[in-house]
Amino acid sequence: MYRYDEFDAEFVRQRVAQFRDQVERRVKGELTEDEFRPLRLMNGLYLQLHAYMLRIAVPYGTLSSRQMRKLAHIARVYDRGYGHFTTRQNLQFNWPALGDIPDILAELAEVEMHAIQTSGNCIRNVTADHFAGATAEEVADPRPYAEIIRQWSSLHPEFSFLPRKFKVAVTAAERDRAAIQVHDIGLHLKRLADGGLGFAVWVGGGQGRTPLLAKKIRDNLPEADLLSYLEATLRIYNLHGRRDNKYKARIKILVHEIGADAFAAQVEEEWQRIRDGALKLPEDEIKRIDAYFAPPAFVAPPAGASAKPPTGAPDAAFERWIVRNTHAHKQRGYAIVTISLKPIGGVPGDASAAQMDAVADLAQRYSFDEVRVTHEQNLVLPHVCLGDLRAVYDGLVAIGLAEANAGLVTDIIACPGLDYCALANARSIPIAQRISERLATRQDQIGDLKIKISGCINACGHHHVGHIGILGVEKRGEEHYQLLLGGSGAEDAALAAITGPGFGPTGIVDAVEKVVDTYLKLRKDPQEAFLSAYGRLGSAPFKEALYAAAA
Amino acid sequence: MSKSAPTISVLTANRLSDGAVVFLDFDGVWVEGLRGAVVARSPDEVRALESRGAFDAARNIVVEPYLVEMLEAADGGLTPVRFRERVRLGGPSILGDVPGYVEAVPAKPQARPEPVAGQPVHAEAA
Numbered sequence: 039m040y041r042y043d044e045f046d047a048e049f050v051r052q053r054v055a056q057f058r059d060q061v062e063r064r065v066k067g068e069l070t071e072d073e074f075r076p077l078r079l080m081n082g083l084y085l086q087l088h089a090y091m092l093r094i095a096v097p098y099g100t101l102s103s104r105q106m107r108k109l110a111h112i113a114r115v116y117d118r119g120y121g122h123f124t125t126r127q128n129l130q131f132n133w134p135a136l137g138d139i140p141d142i143l144a145e146l147a148e149v150e151m152h153a154i155q156t157s158g159n160c161i162r163n164v165t166a167d168h169f170a171g172a173t174a175e176e177v178a179d180p181r182p183y184a185e186i187i188r189q190w191s192s193l194h195p196e197f198s199f200l201p202r203k204f205k206v207a208v209t210a211a212e213r214d215r216a217a218i219q220v221h222d223i224g225l226h227l228k229r230l231a232d233g234g235l236g237f238a239v240w241v242g243g244g245q246g247r248t249p250l251l252a253k254k255i256r257d258n259l260p261e262a263d264l265l266s267y268l269e270a271t272l273r274i275y276n277l278h279g280r281r282d283n284k285y286k287a288r289i290k291i292l293v294h295e296i297g298a299d300a301f302a303a304q305v306e307e308e309w310q311r312i313r314d315g316a317l318k319l320p321e322d323e324i325k326r327i328d329a330y331f332a333p334p335a336f337v338a339p340p341a342g343a344s345a346k347p348p349t350g351a352p353d354a355a356f357e358r359w360i361v362r363n364t365h366a367h368k369q370r371g372y373a374i375v376t377i378s379l380k381p382i383g384g385v386p387g388d389a390s391a392a393q394m395d396a397v398a399d400l401a402q403r404y405s406f407d408e409v410r411v412t413h414e415q416n417l418v419l420p421h422v423c424l425g426d427l428r429a430v431y432d433g434l435v436a437i438g439l440a441e442a443n444a445g446l447v448t449d450i451i452a453c454p455g456l457d458y459c460a461l462a463n464a465r466s467i468p469i470a471q472r473i474s475e476r477l478a479t480r481q482d483q484i485g486d487l488k489i490k491i492s493g494c495i496n497a498c499g500h501h502h503v504g505h506i507g508i509l510g511v512e513k514r515g516e517e518h519y520q521l522l523l524g525g526s527g528a529e530d531a532a533l534a535a536i537t538g539p540g541f542g543p544t545g546i547v548d549a550v551e552k553v554v555d556t557y558l559k560l561r562k563d564p565q566e567a568f569l570s571a572y573g574r575l576g577s578a579p580f581k582e583a584l585y586a587a588a589a
Numbered sequence: 590m591s592k593s594a595p596t597i598s599v600l601t602a603n604r605l606s607d608g609a610v611v612f613l614d615f616d617g618v619w620v621e622g623l624r625g626a627v628v629a630r631s632p633d634e635v636r637a638l639e640s641r642g643a644f645d646a647a648r649n650i651v652v653e654p655y656l657v658e659m660l661e662a663a664d665g666g667l668t669p670v671r672f673r674e675r676v677r678l679g680g681p682s683i684l685g686d687v688p689g690y691v692e693a694v695p696a697k698p699q700a701r702p703e704p705v706a707g708q709p710v711h712a713e714a715a
Binding site: 064065071086087089090118135137383384385388389458463465512516517 | 609
């Protein structure tokens, strides 16, 4: 894992001291809320519906067990015993008191963490494939590049006041787990024809009130040119992105309005001017950062050892968990483990302090001290020896996190919604809970199906790219839900389409069940997943099932 | 705010120290919950509440004050018109399902303030 150097440590320490002073001045009344708001937002502190909320960056979703224990400690001492893992691989605390924030940030700094640039119109926490460094599908670990981007973008003087927030995701696998096509910039690391590494650069994707898929504006960008090309792209956006209307201020609007070709041409022109300047990445520097992400000391299994985990006595629950929640590792004898934060009827993404501590223990003992946070609001143990899977499973059973549902219909993304968020129009979490309960007994039969729920048009719950998406709106003062079908945030990215009139809080659960029943009735065979069936059938039979009776 | 002011409304804000949802009561104190909340029923009373909210925000007691439209039952009980405000008043609806959730220690009640010259102690007196 990346370790802070002296510069990083001093920078974060200074920032904590600075914010401590700002909080003191706010409490004393020396700063008004209007003066304080931009300062607190730059440190990840929001004022939500019921309390302050602190959003802590988990760069590219990678945590050590020590860091996870610190998050548990903060949950216990300063918050209300739990935290919420988000769709940007971050962690949110929902109840911190203003006066405690400087101490919380000081505690985070002890374990090389912070909340800088988790809000505001700047380059946000860079996300990455949560299987990075562990999956055989990638050409290289994308996290060193995410770290290089983090260092470049932290307090970047030119890009601290962009027209709007800016999100970057990196993957190095064809199978896209980082949703690069719905990011402001999505980077796909590939092997070039000359054997070196380079990027495909996707620009202008995003969700929110104007969902758009990114356009590829560059292929085969040499890794040495990564930062100069990003700088050129951000410059064009910073120069021409709209500042008169926050709803039209994201880069996606600019790319859409002037066209991807024209945008790419402008970037190219600026890039040619700066590409051989100070931002050229020296090979030594890439290697230096790369070394932090060197693979752990895997132990090769003995020759002839089974490639499957030992299961011991027949245990259907364990077998189900192996099938759903473990994934192929690049190292023979190891597996990647998804820890579902979606117990049936539970709150998606929430974890108690005790659960965080227990996961930290499992990571330390069985996964080379590493945990990952996924944008699907789960955790991952990236490097588990097959022989340890039973112990890991038993450990997860003990803390209620052994649900074998990764990628299934109960593995639902839900934003905090109106239960916490000041922007939300409707609750997301209870809808996720009811759907989870309703479909739990049939989830294996249903197979791969991603439901994503947002409580407002800002789309933090990624409803535009849900196989089934749900958007909460306010209708005559009450909660109301629109249903969308056919989206995907993966390599086959697609935006979901609204089915028709919306539903009330109970009706939306019934509606999802009708969609699922229609799929089960019409699929060719159990191997035809929901999204494939929807692609073949179109929306008509689903609309028929949803609305025919009412018509 | 007063342009489209509701006929029955109460003044709410978030407390500066912890962000808690508070309402202005008859004594001019910001309290959690609607018990004793001042109700504005006329444009004058609405203006008085708005003025009080701006004043207490400027004094750094609360943040982002605004008026909430209420329904009043025959027995005088108040319910927010919008679902959003009902959730804001009642707290997250899912806390019973949150793993490890620990109730907060109740905040110490705010001291009853001395009247400040030139400012309303509560809307009724304005």
